[in-house]
Structure formats: C-alpha cells, structure tokens
Amino acid sequence: MHKSSAWPLALVYAGLIVYASLFPFTGWRDQGVMPWFFLAAPLPKYWTGFDVVANLLGYMPLGFFLVLSALRTGRARFALRLGLTTASLLSLLMESLQVYLPNRVPSNLDLMLNMAGGALGAVSAWSLEKLGVLQRWSRFRAQWFVADARGGLVLLALWPLALLFPTSIPLGLGQVFERLHAKLVDMLAGTPFLDWLPLPEPQVQALWPAVEWLCVVLGLLIPCLLGFCIIRQVSRRAWFLLWVCFFAVWASALSAALSVGPEHAWAWLSAPVKAALMSALVLAVLLLWVPRRASAALALLALGVHLSLLNQTSVNPYFEQTLFLWEQGRFIRFHGLVQWLGWLWPFAALVYLLSLLWDKESQN
Numbered sequence: 244m245h246k247s248s249a250w251p252l253a254l255v256y257a258g259l260i261v262y263a264s265l266f267p268f269t270g271w272r273d274q275g276v277m278p279w280f281f282l283a284a285p286l287p288k289y290w291t292g293f294d295v296v297a298n299l300l301g302y303m304p305l306g307f308f309l310v311l312s313a314l315r316t317g318r319a320r321f322a323l324r325l326g327l328t329t330a331s332l333l334s335l336l337m338e339s340l341q342v343y344l345p346n347r348v349p350s351n352l353d354l355m356l357n358m359a360g361g362a363l364g365a366v367s368a369w370s371l372e373k374l375g376v377l378q379r380w381s382r383f384r385a386q387w388f389v390a391d392a393r394g395g396l397v398l399l400a401l402w403p404l405a406l407l408f409p410t411s412i413p414l415g416l417g418q419v420f421e422r423l424h425a426k427l428v429d430m431l432a433g434t435p436f437l438d439w440l441p442l443p444e445p446q447v448q449a450l451w452p453a454v455e456w457l458c459v460v461l462g463l464l465i466p467c468l469l470g471f472c473i474i475r476q477v478s479r480r481a482w483f484l485l486w487v488c489f490f491a492v493w494a495s496a497l498s499a500a501l502s503v504g505p506e507h508a509w510a511w512l513s514a515p516v517k518a519a520l521m522s523a524l525v526l527a528v529l530l531l532w533v534p535r536r537a538s539a540a541l542a543l544l545a546l547g548v549h550l551s552l553l554n555q556t557s558v559n560p561y562f563e564q565t566l567f568l569w570e571q572g573r574f575i576r577f578h579g580l581v582q583w584l585g586w587l588w589p590f591a592a593l594v595y596l597l598s599l600l601w602d603k604e605s606q607n
Contacts, residue, residue, distance in 0.1 A: 248393040249312035252400065256305050257333060262583060263301070264337035270345040278339035281349040298356035299363075306330045306364030314372050315381075323369055330361025389535070392473035394595045401584055402466050406494035408585030409502050412455055413495055413511050413519075414462025417589035418553040452515060454552055459519035460526070461549040463491055467527040468542035469592060472535050472599055480531050488524060539599040546593050 306326040313322035334357035341347035371377050388396065405416055412418075470483045492512070500508040533541065 248396045248400070249308045249315055251393070251397045253305060253308035253312055255397070255401065256308060257329075259583065260301065260305060260333065261337065265340060265344065265347070268344075271343050272345065274342060276342065278342045279335075280342070281338065281351050282354075284351060287350055287352050294353075295356060298353050299360040302330050302334060302357045302360035303364035303367070305333070306361035306366075307368045308364075310365045310368035311372075311377070314368065314377065319372075323365055326365030326368070327358075327362055330365070331358045334358055334361070387476075387479050388473045389475065394598070395469055395473040398588070398592050398595060399466060399470060401588060403490040403494040405584035405588040406491065407498045407501070408582050409498055410585065412458050412462070412553065413516050414491060415458055415549075415553050416462065416585050417550050417587075419586050456515055456519045456522075458549060458552050459516055460523040461545045461552075463487070463520060463523035464526055465542055465545050465549065465589075465592065466491075467523075468530065468538045468545065469596070471530065471533060471538035472542065472596070475535065477531050481528075484524070484527050484531070487527075488520070491520070536600065539596045543593065543596045543600065546589055546596070550589055550593075 309329055310322045310326035313319065313325050318325070334354050338349040338351075338354050338357075341349040368377075384392070384396075406414065410416065410418065466487050467484055470487065471480055474480050474483055495511055496508045499511050530538070530541070
C-alpha cells in the first residue's frame with residue numbers, strides 16, 4: 244500500500260461534478276413532489292448528442308480515479324464496487340437535488356448515462372490494471388518523479404483542464420479580484436457590512452503590453468518550475484518542458500474554439516504572445532539545472548508576481564461576453580467543471596510550493 248494521486252483527483256473531480264450539477268445554486272424551492280419522482284417518469288422525448296456525450300463522459304473520470312485509487316492503495320477487492328456505487332449514488336443525489344432548482348431539470352436519462360459513464364471509467368481502470376498498464380505507470384513514475392510527488396502530479400494533471408476556462412490573458416489563471424469583489428457586494432447589499440468593503444483601486448485598468456507579455460511568460464514558466472520540483476534528472480525535465488508547451492498551446496486553442504468558434508481557435512496566438520511563449524521556453528531551458536528547492540522558491544516568486552499583475556487589471560467587456568456564453572446554454576456543465584479550476588489552481592499551487600519549502604526533506 245502506498246499513497247496515490249488518484250485519491251485527491253477523485254475528490255477534486257467529485258467536487259467539480261457537484262458544482263456543475265447544482266450551478267447556479269440560486270432559487271431553491273419545494274415543488275411539492277418527491278425528489279426522486281423522475282425515476283418513474285417517461286424517458287425525455289428531446290435530447291441532443293451533446294447532452295448524451297457530456298453526461299456519459301462526465302462521470303467516466305470519477306469512476307476511473309475511484310477504482311484506480313483503490314487498486315493503488317491495496318483495496319483491489321472493493322475497487323469495482325467502490326467506483327460503480329459511488330458514481331451511481333452521486334449521480335442519483337445530484338439529479339434528486341435538481342428537483343429543487345428552477346434552472347435545472349432532473350432526468351432519468353441523465354442518471355442512466357452518468358451511471359454508464361462511471362461504469363465505463365471503473366471498468367477501464369480495472370482492465371488497465373489486469374493488463375499491467377498501471378504497473379508500467381508505477382515504474383515510470385518511480386523513474387521520473389521523486390517519491391512524494393503526489394501533490395505536484397495532481398496539480399500538473401489539472402493544469403490543462405484549468406486552461407480550458409476562458410482567460411483575459413493567455414495562460415492567465417487566477418484573475419479573481421474583480422469577480423470576488425462583485426460577489427461580495429451582492430452578498431453584503433443592504434447590510435452595514437457593505438461600508439466596510441474596500442472600493443476597487445482606481446489604478447485597476449488594462450495591462451500595458453510589456454506587463455501582459457510578462458504575465459504570459461510567467462503563466463508558462465510556473466508549471467515548468469512546478470514540474471522541476473518533482474523531477475530530478477535534467478534530460479527528463481527537458482522532455483517534460485516540451486509536453487508543458489504542447490498542453491499550453493493545445494488547451495488555449497481548444498478554449499478559444501469552445502468560446503468563439505473553431506475558426507478562431509488560434510486568434511489568441513498573436514505575435515506578442517508567440518514572443519512571450521518563446522521567451523518563457525528559453526528561460527525554462529536555462530532553469531533546467533536548478534535544484535528542486537530553488538525551483539520551488541522561483542515558482543513561488545513567479546506565482547506571486549503573476550497573481551499580483553493579473554488582479555490589477557479590469558476584465559474587459561468582450562471577455563465578460565465570452566464568460567456569459569460559457570455560463571449559459573450547453574456550456575453550463577462544462578463551465579462548472581473548469582471555472583473553479585481556472586480560479587483556484589494558482590492558489591492551490593501556492594499552498595503546495597509553500598509546503599515544499601517548509602519540508603526540510605525537499606532540500607536537495
């Protein structure tokens with residue numbers, strides 16, 4: 244038995260499913276019916292291919308990570324039952340709670356698709372274990388990463404998914420100040436506590452081109468340094484660097500395609516952004532030989548500067564319109580899965596890096 248990064252990934256994904264299923268969390272009301280009435284209702288007459296795929300694939304990672312975590316921690320006897328039962332019960336709970344939300348419609352078809360997705364994910368993990376694929380991954384992990392790399396691996400696995408949420412600046416995760424302030428104003432409206440809330444600083448404005456360039460550079464450099472914290476060998480760090488660049492470009496292009504259409508998938512990749520990405524790549528190559536603890540310190544510094552710069556700029560109206568598109572219609576589930584990742588990933592990385600620097604065993 245040993246620690247597995249699948250456990251935290253399963254917990255994070257379950258939390259995202261809860262958010263996606265109950266968003267926007269407003270207008271709760273009692274309709275005078277049992278919360279599980281939809282189980283005996285006829286199958287919906289109208290559905291789209293997107294709904295089927297979203298509900299089926301949405302629960303596959305949950306079933307996969309639950310079974311994987313059980314297998315990797317010596318609980319193989321209960322692995323399949325854990326994945327199937329947990330995914331099914333979570334889906335039943337979410338559909339039942341949607342009865343009390345005016346903007347959500349519980350569906351027995353959604354429940355069946357969620358259960359099927361969870362079962363597919365669970366069986367996939369079980370099959371990979373039986374085929375020996377997971378053992379090969381364990382050997383690969385032992386060769387590439389330090390012994391206690393679980394937190395870093397979880398963060399790196401979630402980073403491309405976090406990039407799918409639209410950002411006002413490419414790779415600019417963690418721009419939360421303006422929205423957080425607006426949410427607090429709404430929550431405190433009509434109370435004396437509103438007077439205690441500080442007003443936004445007048446200097447919050449669009450970033451200068453040089454500062455925007457720096458934000459893109461830091462946005463790519465941060466995951467590179469995070470990986471250097473858990474990878475010792477320089478040659479493997481170089482391969483990891485290439486994969487980070489690939490996922491950064493791929494995820495940003497996919498986000499643009501989902502937001503404004505496939506024909507605009509590369510609109511974000513302007514000449515200044517290309518220059519910033521190349522600069523970040525050069526800097527990352529120069530840092531390949533930096534020790535793990537120094538990498539953590541540099542990543543922590545880069546995160547602090549990055550978050551400070553991003554949260555000193557206002558969100559422009561065009562970006563607000565993009566967010567509105569994500570928060571409506573068919574993106575409502577996908578929006579819930581990645582919005583909080585895009586907001587909170589940098590702060591989770593901040594906590595992880597602080598823990599590395601605090602741990603005396605990560606000196607080398």
